[in-house]
Amino acid sequence: APVFAEARYSARLPENNAEGALVLTVRAWDADWGQNARVRYRLGEGRVRGAPLSSYVSVQAETG
Secondary structure (H helix, E strand, O other), X not given: OOEEOOOXXXXXXXXXXXXXXXXXXXXXXXXXXXXXXXXXXXXXXXXXXXXXXXXXOOOOOOOO
């Protein structure tokens, strides 16, 4: 299974942050080889003020 650099991640950001601004970097790695070592990132399901979390932030699937 992938291992994350930190056990827990959190971030605080200023109100009205610029679109496209970096909020947080997450890092993980897998000890397997080749395709099995590939780690992909995604947001968990969640809501903020009734809207999907994905309407506020996005994740680069390949880089975290």
